[in-house]
Amino acid sequence: MSTNHSATAIIRIHCPDQRGIVARVTDFIHRNNGNIVALDQHTDRDEKRFFMRVEWELEGFELSREQIEPAFEFAIATPCKMKWKLHFSDKTPRMGLFVSKMSHCLYDILARYQSGEMKVEIPVIISNHKDLEEVVGKFGIPFVHVPVTAETKAQQEQKALDILKEHEVDFLVLARYMQILSPKFVDHYPERIINIHHSFLPAFIGAKPYHAAHARGVKIIGATSHYVTSDLDAGPIIEQDVSRISHHDTVERLIQKGRDIEKIVLSRAVMAHIERKTLVYKNRTVVFQ
Amino acid sequence: MSTNHSATAIIRIHCPDQRGIVARVTDFIHRNNGNIVALDQHTDRDEKRFFMRVEWELEGFELSREQIEPAFEFAIATPCKMKWKLHFSDKTPRMGLFVSKMSHCLYDILARYQSGEMKVEIPVIISNHKDLEEVVGKFGIPFVHVPVTAETKAQQEQKALDILKEHEVDFLVLARYMQILSPKFVDHYPERIINIHHSFLPAFIGAKPYHAAHARGVKIIGATSHYVTSDLDAGPIIEQDVSRISHHDTVERLIQKGRDIEKIVLSRAVMAHIERKTLVYKNRTVVFQ
Amino acid sequence: MSTNHSATAIIRIHCPDQRGIVARVTDFIHRNNGNIVALDQHTDRDEKRFFMRVEWELEGFELSREQIEPAFEFAIATPCKMKWKLHFSDKTPRMGLFVSKMSHCLYDILARYQSGEMKVEIPVIISNHKDLEEVVGKFGIPFVHVPVTAETKAQQEQKALDILKEHEVDFLVLARYMQILSPKFVDHYPERIINIHHSFLPAFIGAKPYHAAHARGVKIIGATSHYVTSDLDAGPIIEQDVSRISHHDTVERLIQKGRDIEKIVLSRAVMAHIERKTLVYKNRTVVFQ
Amino acid sequence: MSTNHSATAIIRIHCPDQRGIVARVTDFIHRNNGNIVALDQHTDRDEKRFFMRVEWELEGFELSREQIEPAFEFAIATPCKMKWKLHFSDKTPRMGLFVSKMSHCLYDILARYQSGEMKVEIPVIISNHKDLEEVVGKFGIPFVHVPVTAETKAQQEQKALDILKEHEVDFLVLARYMQILSPKFVDHYPERIINIHHSFLPAFIGAKPYHAAHARGVKIIGATSHYVTSDLDAGPIIEQDVSRISHHDTVERLIQKGRDIEKIVLSRAVMAHIERKTLVYKNRTVVFQ
Incomplete structure (x- = not known):
């Protein structure tokens, strides 16, 4: 520090x-x-x-x-x-946030941002849904709705890129953004897009990992924050953490318990990135002290 | 208790x-x-x-x-x-142990056995190698060397079954036994063979999970104890635990750190089994308190 | 659930x-x-x-x-x-919040409240400082400033009690409220005031636990949520959690890392209370599943 | 490594x-x-x-x-x-072991010693009781019984010092040795005596920490390995770890669960010492990577 x-x-x-x-x-x-x-x-x-x-x-x-x-x-x-x-260290990085419908990671980041713990500027927050517009509004940050469908994806990604460029964004955080970014988009921000995946990667790659974890009967669940590459859920891991569960936990309970891991893991990864403590080499991340 | x-x-x-x-x-x-x-x-x-x-x-x-x-x-x-x-509760179960070359899980079990913590009888220990004969000898338990090759596997499994039957073994523990048991063998002990897999399943199924974990750049490693079914590494999970690692950890360090998780997780699973606290249903294990 | x-x-x-x-x-x-x-x-x-x-x-x-x-x-x-x-279960409890200057526990609770995860009504938030008035304002909840000095303490506690009574509050959460409540106040809400202490109790009772933890050179820090009794930091523990640290962590880093444990531990304790899963007996808390 | x-x-x-x-x-x-x-x-x-x-x-x-x-x-x-x-690195340190009646830490160390994981020589093991003589005998290490009473303490410590000197011991490990060493004894091995205390220090200093933890109703127990100084349980901490418990755990269960933490924490601390990764300054221990 x-x-x-x-x-x-x-x-x-x-x-x-x-x-x-x-x-x-x-x-x-x-x-x-x-x-x-x-x-x-x-x-x-x-x-x-x-x-x-x-x-x-x-x-x-x-x-x-x-x-x-x-x-x-x-x-x-x-x-x-x-x-x-x-x-x-006195050059504050400009962070772009992508969100969808879930608020827990967004709130966790914004609370740290507003208390001064997370030393970034957040010029804009982009979402493919309008659900979190009100949350973002509380914090006085511009919210841009960029809906995405299979047909409009390429065009809407270009729109998002234009917005990010206009706001001179240095790096992106996907705070439970539920869209997969195209390789073309990712190429604009190499090692500068941070995602949170709601499983202990490489277990349960892809959609609905808590359902898969429940079906497999694991005794511990986790979350993984990683740099986004063109290969889904396979980018270099920055941070992971886990939580013990039991047979009593329904899928809904896993989702609830998982939210706490997700938000902490994502925020830790973002903090490491902001403090310039990460270094990627061949799909692995060195995280300096 | x-x-x-x-x-x-x-x-x-x-x-x-x-x-x-x-x-x-x-x-x-x-x-x-x-x-x-x-x-x-x-x-x-x-x-x-x-x-x-x-x-x-x-x-x-x-x-x-x-x-x-x-x-x-x-x-x-x-x-x-x-x-x-x-x-x-006063009927002490008879546990058969299978080992290969690594001693850490074996020592952990035998130390608990001898101190009276693990309330079992161990009438026989079977191994496909002679490496641990001396360790077993220290504890005065019969050691039987049952080497296995691709050609002799069926025959040697039958030999092992005969030994287990002769010793009236109730359930089996694979304490880093490096052979895959045939479905036919497994059928003799349904929900009564406990294995330790040296990864946080379902991540890194199969051989050399620490190498795979290192290559993937995970930040946490784990171990999983499960009942053995005919489907490799896919049986109902009894217990899991994890340990935090860093980029400094070589594969050799992962193997070393992993040993501590493996032995504790396996012993916890065996204890739960002995205390009749496990119940398998559709590939998941309820572990009662 | x-x-x-x-x-x-x-x-x-x-x-x-x-x-x-x-x-x-x-x-x-x-x-x-x-x-x-x-x-x-x-x-x-x-x-x-x-x-x-x-x-x-x-x-x-x-x-x-x-x-x-x-x-x-x-x-x-x-x-x-x-x-x-x-x-x-369909009777939603009414929760009163006490805060001082730190926002992390407050934000964590309000984010869960607003997303519907924490099923309570929050009719009023009381603080001895004005620092968090703006944060509370974002969420549209009445904020009442009840400053406390050594001289005005008895009178201000009565004022707070009146406010809580007026709002029909069922239980209280001290979200890093930095005042000690008098036994007389506590008697109004037996087993119904939940506090978060920023150490792994009973280690580091009292003020500045992170400074004490740093001075002692511990390798793990923690946080403890407990019901408030008239005996400071000695009430029945509901939930605890910990985080690994190293010699690199300054007191400031401990405080930062500690915030994440505090907010999660407090929210878990509040959730257990709301779901009627806690039962106090002789200074210990049974937490049902 | x-x-x-x-x-x-x-x-x-x-x-x-x-x-x-x-x-x-x-x-x-x-x-x-x-x-x-x-x-x-x-x-x-x-x-x-x-x-x-x-x-x-x-x-x-x-x-x-x-x-x-x-x-x-x-x-x-x-x-x-x-x-x-x-x-x-090629100078193998000579480790003296002190034990009393409990075998779990002793077995854990000896298993690592014999498998080659713990690169030390163990020329002698000293105990104030005869209970573990047979365990030590399995491993072919000289066992010396040095009983201690209040009257004979000074004299018996001198006897132990003579034995250690004779065996050219570099450092000592107290593997649940239940005697308090005198400051005079400790002065012979400054920063070279490693103890395991069966609590998360500084909580529950002194005797019967699991009873105290149970009485306090904590939700997590721990163990602490530290260098021994003349101030009981207050020496520089090398390593700590914890385990989650519940209201179901009796004192006996805490003791059982605690054994697993104790042995792992002690062995980790000994490994750090052997690999010359520890450095004490003013009652705190820097543990290098």
């Missing part, structure tokens, strides 16, 4: 594993008089791949914000064959 | 849901001067099916052990179209 | 343990043509005390609502020395 | 927080041609204290084992005012 500090720079890196990367990166920051406030790294030995997140205070740092990217690219990223991203 | 009491009778019932069953069953016990020490019931509204477990003290009960079955059958079970089982 | 059924009657009982209680109670319902939809019982052997909750459909029951109480009292409760309560 | 690698060096550090520590440490390793296989760091902002664990392969490292300590001390530790420790 950078709450009590001045603005920070955050770099997330992955590259082929090689000797001396931590030394080079930390030396780069140290030589420019940067004070590291968080550093986490991970080496995947099977993939021979190195992952790192480092965050340092901008105050006193001898490179300006504009200089950091070219300097790091030249000195370290290029020689080490890094894929990397730079962010500044 | 009946630990502090005299011997008890336990009846487990399921039947079509109908009015007055609890009244009839409890009245039967009450009229014969029985003192109920535990009663749990469940109604599955979708299946319109009623489930019940009732346990009462034999001391002072006015029917002898031999009289209970015909009396209950005539007065209640037949008119109510019940499927039911009667057990006496 | 009685969601799919006609209205039900719910009786909760405790009495000295004795033979035949279940038989007598279920026979009473059966003879009057009642269809039991849920039955759960518990015997506390140390206390020699019997606990029971039974719920049956009113449709077809041969006693009118008014007749049930005297009939049951005469036939069963008096001879068995029972303490008992009767409720009807 | 260093399982698939050559031997590694492990350094654990804490020091006043200051700029450039990670850079200096990693540069030290990198310049000497070391390949880092794990690095984890933590900054405690309240304490203004920095913590780090770094592990690198010895193969190819240009300093000999003997040279590492003086070189690191001179170049980095002294200028940075570090407290630090150096270990080599």
Whole structure:
């Protein structure tokens, strides 16, 4: 958390594993008089791949914000064959929300947003139904109804893309949005669409997972938040959690208990994304501390 | 638990849901001067099916052990179209163990057995490998090596069945036994073979679930204990539990963390079975309190 | 759950343990043509005390609502020395909410209330601060500011009692209300005030439990919902849950993570209370299924 | 984990927080041609204290084992005012075990020891009772009976110290050893005695925590493993875990359920200690990944 500090720079890196990367990166920051406030790294030995997140205070740092990217690219990223991203903690991300009819994830996000826990701007909320217009209205956020049918899907997705572009949305959250986005749509926001699936993936992929869980007689149910890819329910997992159930729980009870897991798991995933703690590689998500 | 009491009778019932069953069953016990020490019931509204477990003290009960079955059958079970089982708490069940090479579930069971927590007799332990012969030897239990190949499977299963029959085994526990039992074998012990599968079923059915979990990038792993049916990994689930993991966990770490879940989940399932708290109906298990 | 059924009657009982209680109670319902939809019982052997909750459909029951109480009292409760309560599922309880400055529990309850998950009426919300007036306003519920100082406490508690009486409030929920209620106030709502304490009681009783948890270096934090008695943080526990933390978590992070446990634990406790599933005996709470 | 690698060096550090520590440490390793296989760091902002664990392969490292300590001390530790420790992964630690009458933690440790999961040597097991002599005998480990009474305590502790010294024990594990060690004894093994307390500390300090938990009516029980200090049950916590219970659970059931948490929590703590992942500072334990 950078709450009590001045603005920070955050770099997330992955590259082929090689000797001396931590030394080079930390030396780069140290030589420019940067004070590291968080550093986490991970080496995947099977993939021979190195992952790192480092965050340092901008105050006193001898490179300006504009200089950091070219300097790091030249000195370290290029020689080490890094894929990397730079962010500044005082740049608030703009989040677009997609909803349908269920309110629990939406309320959970909006409550965090309004209390200041979730540090985002929410310029617009899009829904294929009008059910939640009143809820959204309570929070003074523009609500746009973009109904979707099999025939109008391509056209309506384009309409949604236009709205998101107009509002300069950085990333999307599907808060129990019950439509499947086309690969074409997903391509506009790679690793920037977060979904909540109401099962413990990969169990119970697809529709009606609580019915399937009940039929199978499981003793624990779960929820999974993941980045959306063109492959349904198969995107890189960010967060999961579970809840114990019993034979007494009807499908309706599972749905009720599941709502609590869904909303917490989705909000945790969104928080990790906003704090720039996630890094996707080959369908898996590194979640830094 | 009946630990502090005299011997008890336990009846487990399921039947079509109908009015007055609890009244009839409890009245039967009450009229014969029985003192109920535990009663749990469940109604599955979708299946319109009623489930019940009732346990009462034999001391002072006015029917002898031999009289209970015909009396209950005539007065209640037949008119109510019940499927039911009667057990006496002082009849210690005889458990057969199947193992292969891994010792963690075996040790966990034997430690509970020897400390008196798991109230069973273990007349014999069968293995398709010799690796655990020494472990079993420590506990003074007969160990029989029954190696299995694709060619000898039918014959060796028959040999195992003969051994189990000779030792008057009531039920079987597969403590990470790495062979698939044939439907023919399973038919000899319906709802009386307990397996531990090293994943959170129905995720990662089949071989090498930890490898699959690692490849999928899940954030939680689990284990599942279930009754064995002829359909692999699809039998009625008795107990499940999970453990949180992270991207740092290699497949080897998952296997290590998984062992702790496996052994606890299997032992809990075995304990529920021994205490006559499970009741299978249509591939789901009611686990009474 | 009685969601799919006609209205039900719910009786909760405790009495000295004795033979035949279940038989007598279920026979009473059966003879009057009642269809039991849920039955759960518990015997506390140390206390020699019997606990029971039974719920049956009113449709077809041969006693009118008014007749049930005297009939049951005469036939069963008096001879068995029972303490008992009767409720009807279609009588929606009226819940009073007390809040201070933090919104997370309030939002969680109001979201469930508005979606219909939490079947209560909320005639009034009282706060000692004005911070949440706007949040409450979004939901169209009367908000009354009742500030409290050491000098005005007695007088302001009386004012609050008057407001609650005027609104015919059945029970109270303290959704992170940061004032201690006087024993005199508590006496007006015995076993009908539900509080959320932000620790895993009995660890960290009193103020600033997250600071204390951080100082002690615990690896898990929790929250506890309990009925309020005159003894601070010592009332009968209804529900608890926990969350794993690490040395990385600052006090601020603990507070943030704790909010998610608090709101879920409080809402679960309120739901159990509303569904008439709790029964207090000697500072412990039986929570029926 | 260093399982698939050559031997590694492990350094654990804490020091006043200051700029450039990670850079200096990693540069030290990198310049000497070391390949880092794990690095984890933590900054405690309240304490203004920095913590780090770094592990690198010895193969190819240009300093000999003997040279590492003086070189690191001179170049980095002294200028940075570090407290630090150096270990080599191929030096197997020698663990002394203290037990009393309960076998569950003992079995759990011995099963891991014998399967090779717990990479220690166990030269001796000491007990104040003879009950577990037979269990220990199964595993071929010397068992020494050192009975303790109020009168003989000082003398018997000295006897135990002599035995431990003779067997060159590096650290001690109290596997439900029911005696309190004197501060004098504890001083011989600072941060090297690991205990398991059968409650979720700081709740239920002292004797009979399950009885206390039952009396308080908690809904979750736990266990805590911690380093032993002269202050009973107040030492730095290494690991905790919990298990959900209900009003049905008698004290005996709590004890039974608790055993499973105790053994897993203790073994996890011992594993963290053996893998040199723990670092104590001011009564809190940093547990590196």
